[in-house]
Amino acid sequence: MAIQVFGPDAPDAVFAFLDETVSMRGRDHWRWKYRLGSADAGHAFYWQEPDGRIMGFIGMMRTALCAGPQCHPAAWFVDWHVVPGERGVGVGLGLLRKAEAAVGTLLTLQGSADTRKILPRLGWKQSLSPHTWVRPLSARFLGDWAARRAPSWLRGPVRAAAALAGGYLECRRPALPADVALVEVDRFGADYDDVWRARAAEFAPAMARDRTYLNYLCADYPGGGYRLRLVRCGREAAGHLIWRLDTDRRGFARGRIVDLLWPRSRPELAAQLVQSACWQLQEAGADYVECVLSVPDLAAAVRAGRFRCRGPVPLWYHRLPQDVDKPDRWYITFLDCDRAYR
Amino acid sequence: MNANSYPLRRGIVEVVSGVFGLAPDVVEQGVSPDRVENWDSEKHVELVVALEERFGVMFEADEVPELTSLEQMEAIIARHG
Numbered sequence: 001m002a003i004q005v006f007g008p009d010a011p012d013a014v015f016a017f018l019d020e021t022v023s024m025r026g027r028d029h030w031r032w033k034y035r036l037g038s039a040d041a042g043h044a045f046y047w048q049e050p051d052g053r054i055m056g057f058i059g060m061m062r063t064a065l066c067a068g069p070q071c072h073p074a075a076w077f078v079d080w081h082v083v084p085g086e087r088g089v090g091v092g093l094g095l096l097r098k099a100e101a102a103v104g105t106l107l108t109l110q111g112s113a114d115t116r117k118i119l120p121r122l123g124w125k126q127s128l129s130p131h132t133w134v135r136p137l138s139a140r141f142l143g144d145w146a147a148r149r150a151p152s153w154l155r156g157p158v159r160a161a162a163a164l165a166g167g168y169l170e171c172r173r174p175a176l177p178a179d180v181a182l183v184e185v186d187r188f189g190a191d192y193d194d195v196w197r198a199r200a201a202e203f204a205p206a207m208a209r210d211r212t213y214l215n216y217l218c219a220d221y222p223g224g225g226y227r228l229r230l231v232r233c234g235r236e237a238a239g240h241l242i243w244r245l246d247t248d249r250r251g252f253a254r255g256r257i258v259d260l261l262w263p264r265s266r267p268e269l270a271a272q273l274v275q276s277a278c279w280q281l282q283e284a285g286a287d288y289v290e291c292v293l294s295v296p297d298l299a300a301a302v303r304a305g306r307f308r309c310r311g312p313v314p315l316w317y318h319r320l321p322q323d324v325d326k327p328d329r330w331y332i333t334f335l336d337c338d339r340a341y342r
Numbered sequence: 343m344n345a346n347s348y349p350l351r352r353g354i355v356e357v358v359s360g361v362f363g364l365a366p367d368v369v370e371q372g373v374s375p376d377r378v379e380n381w382d383s384e385k386h387v388e389l390v391v392a393l394e395e396r397f398g399v400m401f402e403a404d405e406v407p408e409l410t411s412l413e414q415m416e417a418i419i420a421r422h423g
Contacts, residue, residue: 002404047407055407082383086375089386090407098403114383121387 006044008036017054056082056091064208072321074105106318109337127327130294133307141287174275182229187219202264206331255286259335270301294332
């Protein structure tokens with residue numbers, strides 16, 4: 001036996017491998033993530049030895065890269081794991097080769113240390129345009145953040161000073177223009193595809209953000225937690241704002257602006273949507289808010305919202321369609337690399 | 343190994359020798375991930391790329407993990423013509 005397609009009839013050993021080697025998420029998570037049982041399955045592979053042992057796994061989340069009038073098949077590879085040891089040395093590369101052959105454009109964001117060493121040897125290139133941005137929302141978080149960067153003798157005063165910054169950190173409810181409203185929804189309706197078509201022309205190159213894909217990633221996520229807002233301009237839906245709140249490894253309530261779209265001819269709306277997300281997240285108890293983004297107008301919006309840039313998130317790509325520029329200008333957000341999917 | 347495969351085997355030995363920093367006569371005695379100390383995933387990538395460049399082939403995904411001995415390298419490369 002060798003490379004197998006991860007499908008609905010995959011042996012239990014594959015699910016056990018994923019839970020033990022990747023993350024203890026359970027069968028429902030893996031079924032959701034790799035769309036097992038749907039027509040979109042078939043974008044993950046595993047290596048099985050003749051004795052039944054699973055030696056490695058690579059999983060891709062399928063998407064479409066929309067550039068101009070055309071959308072090209074693409075996929076993010078998000079799980080790539082191999083059993084350590086002599087037998088596993090070539091399994092990872094074999095699985096990656098399989099993934100490369102399966103889709104036109106294969107991408108990944110960040111990657112492990114091993115991934116970052118191996119990909120350049122295989123001719124992969126990287127773009128450093130996506131960056132992580134962070135804004136503290138609570139004095140507790142600000143104090144912890146500052147104290148960890150201060151010498152030990154200064155940590156007490158730093159925490160005390162941060163405690164006084166509560167007023168500075170407070171988010172005010174932004175005054176949206178009279179014709180703009182944010183409407184909470186459970187999922188995006190059929191009419192949202194028209195909105196995406198309009199926005200795609202303005203935001204391309206970008207990954208598809210139609211209602212099927214947004215609902216799959218956010219509304220249908222087995223862990224829940226995504227908050228979806230429709231942006232209405234007048235009576236028409238014109239975009240969206242998605243955020244989520246969870247707990248980070250240090251126990252802080254982490255808010256994430258997952259994605260937003262707005263009529264790009266109204267640049268002031270980007271900053272207002274960012275402010276609105278910050279206010280909603282602070283009201284929900286977030287200690288800080290972070291986002292990943294790649295384009296100048298959104299960077300200007302978060303800078304105006306007192307975010308600080310924390311550093312680039314390398315975007316790796318294998319090959320690109322002929323009519324698509326390098327990823328330096330692509331519209332990338334947390335939607336494309338949200339760790340919660342993993 | 344027959345006489346026709348001699349240049350192929352010699353080329354493989356040269357590639358393996360270069361990738362792992364081993365003397366050709368050591369390589370000729372046989373190599374495998376459990377016999378070569380620094381044969382890890384990263385080195386395997388280097389080996390695969392070097393073999394492909396040397397012999398002008400592109401290995402199938404299923405073949406890549408099998409390139410772990412001189413005999414298997416020779417058989418797989420020969421299969422590519």
